[in-house]
Amino acid sequence: MSDVARYEYFLFLLLVILALERLARRLALPPAAAFILGGTGLALLPGTPELTLDPDLVMVVFLPPLLMSSAWFTAWHEFRRNLRGILALAVGTTLFTTLAVGVAARLAVPSLPWAVCFTLGAIVSPPDAVAAEAAMERLSLPGRLTSLLLGESLLNDATGLVLFRFALAAALTGLFDPMAAVGAFCLVSVGGVAIGAVLGWGGLWLIRRLRDSDLVITATVLLAAASYIGADRLHVSGVLATVTTGLILGWNQHADFSASTRVRGLAFWKVMVFLLQSVLFILIGLSLRGVLHRLAGTTDLLHHLVIPIAAILGTMIVSRFVWLFGADAVRAVLRRWWPRHFAAPSLPETIIMGWSGMRGVVTLAAALSLPESLPGRDLALCCAFAAILVTVLLQGITLEPLVRALNVTDDDAATTQANENVAWVRMAEAQLRAVEQASRRPDGTERHPRLLEQYRYRLRVTRDYAHDMSAHRPEEIAHYEAVLAAIRAARAEILALYRQGQLHDHVLREMEQDLDMQEIAAEGRL
Numbered sequence: 001m002s003d004v005a006r007y008e009y010f011l012f013l014l015l016v017i018l019a020l021e022r023l024a025r026r027l028a029l030p031p032a033a034a035f036i037l038g039g040t041g042l043a044l045l046p047g048t049p050e051l052t053l054d055p056d057l058v059m060v061v062f063l064p065p066l067l068m069s070s071a072w073f074t075a076w077h078e079f080r081r082n083l084r085g086i087l088a089l090a091v092g093t094t095l096f097t098t099l100a101v102g103v104a105a106r107l108a109v110p111s112l113p114w115a116v117c118f119t120l121g122a123i124v125s126p127p128d129a130v131a132a133e134a135a136m137e138r139l140s141l142p143g144r145l146t147s148l149l150l151g152e153s154l155l156n157d158a159t160g161l162v163l164f165r166f167a168l169a170a171a172l173t174g175l176f177d178p179m180a181a182v183g184a185f186c187l188v189s190v191g192g193v194a195i196g197a198v199l200g201w202g203g204l205w206l207i208r209r210l211r212d213s214d215l216v217i218t219a220t221v222l223l224a225a226a227s228y229i230g231a232d233r234l235h236v237s238g239v240l241a242t243v244t245t246g247l248i249l250g251w252n253q254h255a256d257f258s259a260s261t262r263v264r265g266l267a268f269w270k271v272m273v274f275l276l277q278s279v280l281f282i283l284i285g286l287s288l289r290g291v292l293h294r295l296a297g298t299t300d301l302l303h304h305l306v307i308p309i310a311a312i313l314g315t316m317i318v319s320r321f322v323w324l325f326g327a328d329a330v331r332a333v334l335r336r337w338w339p340r341h342f343a344a345p346s347l348p349e350t351i352i353m354g355w356s357g358m359r360g361v362v363t364l365a366a367a368l369s370l371p372e373s374l375p376g377r378d379l380a381l382c383c384a385f386a387a388i389l390v391t392v393l394l395q396g397i398t399l400e401p402l403v404r405a406l407n408v409t410d411d412d413a414a415t416t417q418a419n420e421n422v423a424w425v426r427m428a429e430a431q432l433r434a435v436e437q438a439s440r441r442p443d444g445t446e447r448h449p450r451l452l453e454q455y456r457y458r459l460r461v462t463r464d465y466a467h468d469m470s471a472h473r474p475e476e477i478a479h480y481e482a483v484l485a486a487i488r489a490a491r492a493e494i495l496a497l498y499r500q501g502q503l504h505d506h507v508l509r510e511m512e513q514d515l516d517m518q519e520i521a522a523e524g525r526l
Helices: 003-027 031-044 055-072 076-083 085-110 114-124 128-135 143-173 176-207 213-233 238-256 259-286 288-295 301-337 347-354 361-370 377-406 413-439 449-465 469-499 506-524
Strands: none
Touching: 003 031, 003 259, 031 259, 031 288, 031 377, 031 506, 055 143, 055 213, 055 238, 055 259, 055 361, 076 085, 085 143, 085 301, 114 143, 114 301, 114 361, 114 377, 128 347, 143 176, 143 238, 143 347, 176 213, 176 238, 176 301, 213 238, 213 259, 238 259, 259 288, 259 301, 259 361, 259 377, 259 469, 301 347, 301 377, 347 377, 361 377, 413 449, 449 469
């Protein structure tokens, strides 16, 4: 296939993505499941070119921007408050699953060396950040639960990749030193965080001096790639480096980025993440053709592949529940002595966490990077692909009904609403004080009486709304509907002037941007 043909095929995939996204919304399916099914369907069509994925290229292209976006929009306070639980999941669950799957693989295929079995365990052990984020955005879960799941997905890729590296080295050389592995794991983790911190704060220093929104947004994309590639070249964790950079930028963007940069950056990253996620899951589905070709000459598929894969996937799913329930039991015991430091275990939340272990890009890339000469490579590839299919399709589709059945809701919604009301009042008070100070002349008269009246009215309405939201809501809706009507009239008027040749393009864009900002603000209040 020529380069032009590859580009045309990529454009075709974008068209398929639009159709699958629309279909997923109609059928209330998780988009990731629809994309994988669509890619699998394309792979099975006659004439579809066989797709060969370079695992290193997949990791470099897809992982840095997706990790950066997830870290950027992480709820920082929730992340920090639940960091202990996140680390227990990201390290403990991944390590326990690797060991459990390694034992299961050895029992299912006794001819496989132990090191290869644990390599297989490391491949399928880490849940995927992309799949987790795609699933979480459709659900309304308690803040703590969402923070734990998304935080785990950000950090566990580093654990899984480090375990994979050591297990593969042991499989190829026959040598393994547990103490050296633990030391190297700590070095890789701390080094990744350090590289990410340096690039995050350094990038922030540079961004503060860039006035143009386009340059700032471009700099954030480059920082994501630089964090991952730089850390990887220094043989430390690129995942942790990228996550650390994203957390630093996300925490400081509210003060150091202009309003225009935030609005445009949010739109840019939203579209970029959608395209990357969609293409990634389509590619996972398309890679099925290569797996099927490798299996064409395999005899006795039932005993050589089906039964071992079923045992490995069953162990992968069950081991996550075992770790979570075991952690709940330990927490319940510790809670007796330190009730303030340990939250009470919740059976519904633990079940949801156990059922949220979707696999994705890291699992596929790790399996594809296995050397051709490694024993059991075909089994590892099939297990990786099956793990992605089963978790994304089965768990991804059934997660939302499971949440409804267990009646797990965001119990903090009322508190969040109360805090939001207080924040609106405090903001209105601060604005009024600033306007009063700017409006008052030395002789006591007002420089901006109409502006002052406007902010006094805004504060009064905000206080009334915070006291009784339902009473003021109809008036608020009517107010912003009138504002939107005024915006539509203004937009029609300037477009008419533009089409008559009485308005320059530059002036139109400026006026249109002002109306867009007003419209976004008004629609956000409806």
